Amino acid sequence: MKLLITGSSGFVGWNAVRYFANQGDSVVGTFHTFPHYLHHDNGAVAVRLDLADRTQIHEIIRRFQPTFVFHFAALARPQLHNSPEQLHAVNVRGTNDLATVAANHDIPLIYLSTDLLLPSGPNPIDESVAPAPPTHSLYAQSKLQGEQAVQSAAGRWAIIRPSVMFGDGTPHTNSFTQFIDRCWERGEPAPLFSDQFRSFLFVEDVFTAIEAIIRTESWGGIFHAGGEQCLSRAQFGLAWADACGVPHTLCKMMAASQKTGYVGGASHIDLDCRALRQLGWEPHSITDGFQQTLRRRGGGR
Numbered sequence: 001m002k003l004l005i006t007g008s009s010g011f012v013g014w015n016a017v018r019y020f021a022n023q024g025d026s027v028v029g030t031f032h033t034f035p036h037y038l039h040h041d042n043g044a045v046a047v048r049l050d051l052a053d054r055t056q057i058h059e060i061i062r063r064f065q066p067t068f069v070f071h072f073a074a075l076a077r078p079q080l081h082n083s084p085e086q087l088h089a090v091n092v093r094g095t096n097d098l099a100t101v102a103a104n105h106d107i108p109l110i111y112l113s114t115d116l117l118l119p120s121g122p123n124p125i126d127e128s129v130a131p132a133p134p135t136h137s138l139y140a141q142s143k144l145q146g147e148q149a150v151q152s153a154a155g156r157w158a159i160i161r162p163s164v165m166f167g168d169g170t171p172h173t174n175s176f177t178q179f180i181d182r183c184w185e186r187g188e189p190a191p192l193f194s195d196q197f198r199s200f201l202f203v204e205d206v207f208t209a210i211e212a213i214i215r216t217e218s219w220g221g222i223f224h225a226g227g228e229q230c231l232s233r234a235q236f237g238l239a240w241a242d243a244c245g246v247p248h249t250l251c252k253m254m255a256a257s258q259k260t261g262y263v264g265g266a267s268h269i270d271l272d273c274r275a276l277r278q279l280g281w282e283p284h285s286i287t288d289g290f291q292q293t294l295r296r297r298g299g300g301r
């Protein structure tokens, strides 16, 4: 495959470049600010892209003519308080422009959305449940508008809504396990919300989901992607502490509302991933995902 992966300097994109380039795919990865972490000695090419610049989008597609576009780039950190204008320019208009150009070139596009646009509740949610992004989350609203832009571009597309993903990244990325590790590296307890429940997903499971979608040509589909267990951030953090041999005293349980400056509160988003499972997809267990992450640190593949 000849892949254009947007957001390759980010957590998911960086892992994607490694995953796909290591198995022989030809990869062009885009960055916005941090290019140097793209080099994996596996032939991947790094190109700068500002999604807010339509001309650059046209130029990159014209120049590289990929067989698939994996669109991961976004203003993806809700706690950074990006303005509505910034979120719209990158997450909505940028996605719309990219999806339109890809459709015009007949290139299938896979868009990474988020589970945060789904309603919170005690029961597992499958793809038939209507999105309901919380009013306080401009990020979740922008991701829903991104989904709508992808759908209206009328090309071949698929949308994946992953839960919180974990695994290693670069010094500039901030997966949930990296966030916890950094607290521990400073000798501080990691603040872990006991009232936010999510279907934590090992990052590479997104890539096997993409492979399943491409293999079955399941275009026009929306796919939930979460791990088997729905855990609170606190339960997840304790399990990660156990895997790393870190004492539980370095895990500080709290309600989301207790963290100063945090936007958002208690939530329960348990993903039912039946659409992906029908394609034969199976995510790692949390324990396996932890083991893979730790094995990579030891130099394993």
Ligand SMILES: NC(=O)c1ccc[n+]([C@@H]2O[C@H](COP(=O)([O-])OP(=O)(O)OC[C@H]3O[C@@H](n4cnc5c(N)ncnc54)[C@H](OP(=O)(O)O)[C@@H]3O)[C@@H](O)[C@H]2O)c1
Pocket (backbone or CB within 6 Å): 006, 007, 008, 009, 010, 011, 012, 013, 030, 031, 032, 033, 034, 035, 049, 050, 051, 052, 071, 072, 073, 074, 075, 076, 077, 090, 112, 113, 114, 115, 143, 162, 163, 164, 165, 166, 173, 174, 175, 176
């Ligand atoms: N991480 C999760 O747990 C999670 C969960 C659900 C959904 N998602 C979705 O998954 C995708 C990847 O998330 P992530 O965690 O990898 O995010 P991330 O680490 O913050 O990476 C975001 C990427 O987008 C790029 N970017 C930012 N502004 C851009 C612009 N104006 N033009 C072009 N590229 C721009 C960044 O480039 P620079 O870093 O070079 O500036 C970076 O490569 C996002 O779409 C996010 O909504 C993530």
